[in-house]
Amino acid sequence: MNVEEIIKTTKKMPLETRTLIHITLIHNKIYEHVGNALKPFEVSLQQFNVLRILRGQKGKPANLSTLNERMVTKMSNTTRLVDKLLAKGYVDRCVCPSNRRKVEILITESGSQALTQMDKVVAETENEIVQHFSKQELEQLNLLLDKF
Template sequence: MNVEAIIKTEKEIPLRQRTLIHLNLVSNKVTEVTTNKLKPFDVSLQQFNVLRILRGQKGKAANLSTLNDRMVTKMSNTTRLVDKLITKGYVLRTACESNRRKVEIYITESGLDALLQMDKAMQSADETILEKFTNEDLIVLNKLFDKF
């Protein structure tokens, strides 16, 4: 990915600025590819993330705080994401028996089945995004990302 070509400049961009632009361009490309893979399921990347978190609960309830803490993209509209997943039949929300103010959220069988199909699509996205990288490249890249 040539930063200068993408932003259509012939001017040399200072290294630090070029790096940040490059990171933004890569992030946007990853989001574009993954979003397109999820489009047939009518699920956003954030909704997919919620479903994965709920699957990871292994049948135990999660609450909005748990979801917010574990989201890859931190956001304040987790309630709206859960509402949309409820409408699709992928998630159930119930009041906690011991504390009526606490909401418990579970993934449904339908949600688990749909998530298995989404997993296949996302694996395809991963392969597309990372096709030019060796395992050694990915190890180095992750070590560099760990510096953030």
């Protein structure tokens, strides 16, 4: 990925700026590719993310604040995101009996099965995106990214 070529500029920009633009371009690429891979399932990246968190709960229900805390991209209205998963039958939701302010969200069997399918295509897409990296380079990259 050549930054200058993509944004069609010949001007030399500060290394700091170039780095941040670079990250944004890569993010756009990830978002687009993974989003497309999920399109057949009619779920957004965010919804996929929530399903993964719920599976990670291993049967233990999660409430909204837990979801929000663990989401890659925090958003203000997780309620409506869960509404959509509910409409697809991928999750169950009920008020928490011990604290009726809270809500308990669980992935359904149907949600789990769909998620297994999604995992496959997402993993393939992820591998495609990083296909030009060796394992060692990926490790080196992660070390550098930790510095942000």
